[in-house]
Amino acid sequence: MGADGREFSGPFDFHTQVPSEVISSDYDGCPLRSAVFGSCPIPMEEEGGIILALTLLQLFPRLNELRWYPFEDLSPWSSVGVILADNNRVRRNLAELGECMCAYSRGIGLIIPQLVSPPSFYKLPFS
Amino acid sequence: MRAITEPRAFLPSGDAIQLLSARFSTKPMLPLLWSLDWALASSARLQTCVPLLVSPHLARVCFRDNSPERCLPVINTLIKAAGSLESVEIIPEFDRPEMQDAVSKLLLGCNPNLLSSFCVASPISEAALLRAAQLPELREFSVRGGTPGLSNPLPLTMFPSLRTILISTGRLPTWLEVLRHIQSKHLTDLSIDFEDSGNLSTISSHLQYSGIHRTLTKLRLCPGEGWIIDGVSIAPLLALGGLISLSILTACEDQCIFLLSDNDIEHLVKAMPKLEDLSLGIPCSQQVSGNLTAKSLLAIAKHCKALETLKIHTASPS
Numbered sequence A: 001m002g003a004d005g006r007e008f009s010g011p012f013d014f015h016t017q018v019p020s021e022v023i024s025s026d027y028d029g030c031p032l033r034s035a036v037f038g039s040c041p042i043p044m045e046e047e048g049g050i051i052l053a054l055t056l057l058q059l060f061p062r063l064n065e066l067r068w069y070p071f072e073d074l075s076p077w078s079s080v081g082v083i084l085a086d087n088n089r090v091r092r093n094l095a096e097l098g099e100c101m102c103a104y105s106r107g108i109g110l111i112i113p114q115l116v117s118p119p120s121f122y123k124l125p126f127s
Numbered sequence B: 001m002r003a004i005t006e007p008r009a010f011l012p013s014g015d016a017i018q019l020l021s022a023r024f025s026t027k028p029m030l031p032l033l034w035s036l037d038w039a040l041a042s043s044a045r046l047q048t049c050v051p052l053l054v055s056p057h058l059a060r061v062c063f064r065d066n067s068p069e070r071c072l073p074v075i076n077t078l079i080k081a082a083g084s085l086e087s088v089e090i091i092p093e094f095d096r097p098e099m100q101d102a103v104s105k106l107l108l109g110c111n112p113n114l115l116s117s118f119c120v121a122s123p124i125s126e127a128a129l130l131r132a133a134q135l136p137e138l139r140e141f142s143v144r145g146g147t148p149g150l151s152n153p154l155p156l157t158m159f160p161s162l163r164t165i166l167i168s169t170g171r172l173p174t175w176l177e178v179l180r181h182i183q184s185k186h187l188t189d190l191s192i193d194f195e196d197s198g199n200l201s202t203i204s205s206h207l208q209y210s211g212i213h214r215t216l217t218k219l220r221l222c223p224g225e226g227w228i229i230d231g232v233s234i235a236p237l238l239a240l241g242g243l244i245s246l247s248i249l250t251a252c253e254d255q256c257i258f259l260l261s262d263n264d265i266e267h268l269v270k271a272m273p274k275l276e277d278l279s280l281g282i283p284c285s286q287q288v289s290g291n292l293t294a295k296s297l298l299a300i301a302k303h304c305k306a307l308e309t310l311k312i313h314t315a316s317p318s
Helices: A046-059 A075-084 A089-105 B014-023 B044-053 B068-079 B097-109 B126-133 B172-181 B200-210 B231-239 B262-271 B294-303
Strands: A034-037 A065-068 B003-005 B035-040 B060-065 B087-090 B117-120 B140-144 B164-169 B189-194 B218-222 B245-248 B277-280 B309-312
Touching: A046 B294, B060 B068, B068 B087, B068 B097, B087 B097, B097 B126, B126 B172, B164 B172, B172 B189, B172 B200, B189 B200, B200 B218, B200 B231, B231 B262, B262 B294
Parallel strands: A034 A065, A034 B309, B003 B035, B035 B060, B060 B087, B087 B117, B117 B140, B140 B164, B164 B189, B189 B218, B218 B245, B245 B277, B277 B309
Antiparallel strands: none
């Protein structure tokens, strides 16, 4: 089963479309480990940013390195970690992701911590 | 001794060189030397040792230096040992006529049945190119710099055993003509750096009709400034269904030159399901924007079940 279980009617909108609407439940994943975006595709507000993060993690469950350019437009990520900070393991991982993204926005660089998790991880929180 | 690296480690001083030169002036210092990895970064006097190190058994040579004045005499010395060479790697990049002459003579002096790898960072003459193209055992070939236009017709059989070729040139038409004549059924790795103005589709079309597309697994294209990467230009590449690595590397200037659409990316990844590495563009440090959206990511995730690294230019957020 592919990633586009539902046909698109237009450009993917991180503000309104959550991954469960476009990723099939039995999607078997792409082994991508490293991604570099020449220009940042991340919406400049928290909700879209979170959805993109979750989308990336659902599409590419082994992703452990993510970089994007230019650097300076990443300040919205500073609140992603705060929003996702929770006791839930998934959210804890994503909180780490958010913190790393914050660090990257300060020009330090981003290596996402180990995000490879049990399959149940990929079903949350949108399944 | 079979191999030696970093000769400076045991020939540190000019006095030692003079002593050794006197002792070994009439015969090779290491008569059984098989491999020489030579880095001359600081001492011009060390080059005087090279004639002493050239043995009748010398098969592999790797030479690095940043000075043509030091490099040329060494290459001219190696020409005398060319008959035993199986692998030649000369790393410094000198686009100078005398370097072209020396490197070309080196290649022309090699035993055609022994030479399997010839990688130099300088131009070669047309005669040397035609000679290289007919070497039956040549598996790896790399040249840089301008190559003269071809005044003679190309032979029917060119590079019959070639596995890897790297071309860095300002004269793309010559090499495109060569690519069309490559007969190797084993060519897996092709890398082209070029500065000519033009369109990527020119190269793509040559690859499609050269026969290379049947075996190629790694393709790296580095166009110069002014090239546009769009759906039309990459369409011929879709015939390269066996690629595991595709890199089209060029930097954007004022605006993103990667004009690929989400549909273009979907066609690309559909045609190349074995991709492990996909690099479309050098990450820009400026505020530029491509056309790709998350739909491209979804297409990549769907069709590339072996992909491990990805570099793309995406649309900036609105």
